[in-house]
Amino acid sequence: MLPPLFTATFLGQPVWLWAAFLAVVIVLLALDLGVLHRDDREIGIRESLWLSLGYIAVGVLFGGFIWWQLGAAPATEYLTGYLIEKSLSLDNVFVIASIFGALAVPRVYQHRVLFWGIVGVLVLRALMVGLGAALVAQFEWMLFVFGLFLAVTGVKMLLGSKAEANGQASEKTGVEDSKILRMIRRVLPVTPQLEGGAFIVRRAHPATGKLKRFATPLLVALLMVEFADLIFAVDSIPAIFSITTDPFIVYTSNIFAVLGLRALFFALAAMAHRFHYLKHALALVLVFIGAKIFLVGIVGKIPALLSLGVTAALLAGGVIVSLIKTRPHGHEGGSLEAR
Numbered sequence: 001m002l003p004p005l006f007t008a009t010f011l012g013q014p015v016w017l018w019a020a021f022l023a024v025v026i027v028l029l030a031l032d033l034g035v036l037h038r039d040d041r042e043i044g045i046r047e048s049l050w051l052s053l054g055y056i057a058v059g060v061l062f063g064g065f066i067w068w069q070l071g072a073a074p075a076t077e078y079l080t081g082y083l084i085e086k087s088l089s090l091d092n093v094f095v096i097a098s099i100f101g102a103l104a105v106p107r108v109y110q111h112r113v114l115f116w117g118i119v120g121v122l123v124l125r126a127l128m129v130g131l132g133a134a135l136v137a138q139f140e141w142m143l144f145v146f147g148l149f150l151a152v153t154g155v156k157m158l159l160g161s162k163a164e165a166n167g168q169a170s171e172k173t174g175v176e177d178s179k180i181l182r183m184i185r186r187v188l189p190v191t192p193q194l195e196g197g198a199f200i201v202r203r204a205h206p207a208t209g210k211l212k213r214f215a216t217p218l219l220v221a222l223l224m225v226e227f228a229d230l231i232f233a234v235d236s237i238p239a240i241f242s243i244t245t246d247p248f249i250v251y252t253s254n255i256f257a258v259l260g261l262r263a264l265f266f267a268l269a270a271m272a273h274r275f276h277y278l279k280h281a282l283a284l285v286l287v288f289i290g291a292k293i294f295l296v297g298i299v300g301k302i303p304a305l306l307s308l309g310v311t312a313a314l315l316a317g318g319v320i321v322s323l324i325k326t327r328p329h330g331h332e333g334g335s336l337e338a339r
Contacts, residue, residue: 011133013248017069021062021252025122028058028259033115040197042107048266055260062256066249074249076304080311081240081253084289087282087315088239089261090275092232093268099224102181103217107266109197113222114262116199120226125254128237133247143245146238147293153235154286157279180227181220188215229258235286242289243307277325281318285311 008015032051043051059082067075100110135142184190191214195201199219205212233254240250261268288310292302 011130011247013070013246017248020065021248021255024058024062025255025259028055029115029118032263040108040112043111043266045267048264048268052260052264052267055256055263059256059260062252066252073304074244074246076308077244077246078249078253080243080304080308081249082257083308083311083315084239084243084285085236085254085257086261087278087285088236089232089258090268090278090282092228093261093265095228095232096225096265099221099228103221103224104194105218105221106194109194109218110266112197113218113225114265116222117225117229118259118262120222121229121258122255124226124230125233125237125251125258128233129247129251129254132237132241132250133245136241136245143242143293146242147290149290150235150239150242150286151290154283154288154290157286158283160279181224184220184223188220189213190215190217190220194218239286239289242293243304275319275322275326277322278315278318281314281321285314288314 010018060079063075063078063082066078096114099105100113105113189212191201191203195216195218197218198216199222200213200215202211203214204210236254237250240253244250289307292307295302
């Protein structure tokens with residue numbers, strides 16, 4: 001018999017369901033940092049793939065748990081949101097790789113930044129999901145705003161991908177020239193080089209000689225990664241709210257997808273060039289999800305299983321086309337060594 005606190009509801013679901021989810025996430029993070037990566041070291045492609053497969057397995061099993069507790073429709077919505085979030089976050093991985101390169105963060109410390117970045121993701125996504133749920137509950141028409149935003153974003157992404165493929169895309173501003181990076185360096189005193197795996201160190205101030213706390217480039221990288229995740233969440237949160245308005249499904253699918261993608265970072269960063277055409281598929285997914293909101297009044301609610309099927313088919317098609325179009329020719333180049 002559960003205590004009354006756990007049988008009470010929070011954002012539409014029993015508190016014990018939220019507690020079970022948080023317990024799984026805490027165990028995963030403790031296992032990651034406390035057992036698998038207790039010491040700073042480089043993570044090879046093979047380890048990255050196995051770790052990612054583990055996170056994917058847990059994410060899918062949690063979908064089965066939702067099916068058992070809440071039914072087939074919520075579980076299908078969870079899996080659809082999981083797929084969309086994981087796919088939309090691929091661009092985030094490439095941005096994170098650019099941040100590490102610009103700030104010269106060695107591979108041995110990159111996992112530390114990604115791990116503590118997850119803690120920030122848990123908080124930031126919770127705030128955004130809470131805000132989104134409050135807006136949808138108060139103003140039902142916000143779903144149409146989300147749908148229009150996603151459709152427009154998808155069209156822009158599709159046109160941008162085509163322009164890039166034709167060599168017409170303009171050069172993007174590098175991380176080194178980022179306004180956010182300049183602002184961080186203006187606000188925080190930063191050491192000129194890394195201080196091992198530390199985010200903050202105490203050093204004598206050059207002018208006064210007094211001990212003062214300084215941020216290291218590792219902390220700057222962490223703040224940049226958190227900001228990048230915040231920007232990408234602006235797309236992913238409305239996308240999942242367009243599938244379901246249940247905050248529990250929205251939040252859990254988001255977090256499990258992000259956890260798995262951060263684990264996959266080291267393998268994916270090395271293979272970024274192989275997924276060029278996935279952006280076209282993502283654009284079509286956004287247009288489909290956005291248009292689905294407006295089709296409800298015409299054809300009725302589109303079944304969750306159909307949404308999952310269309311989403312999975314588009315993403316699988318994007319991956320297959322990318323791998324075919326970018327496959328190496330002849331015997332040039334060597335294979336990536338899995339450490």
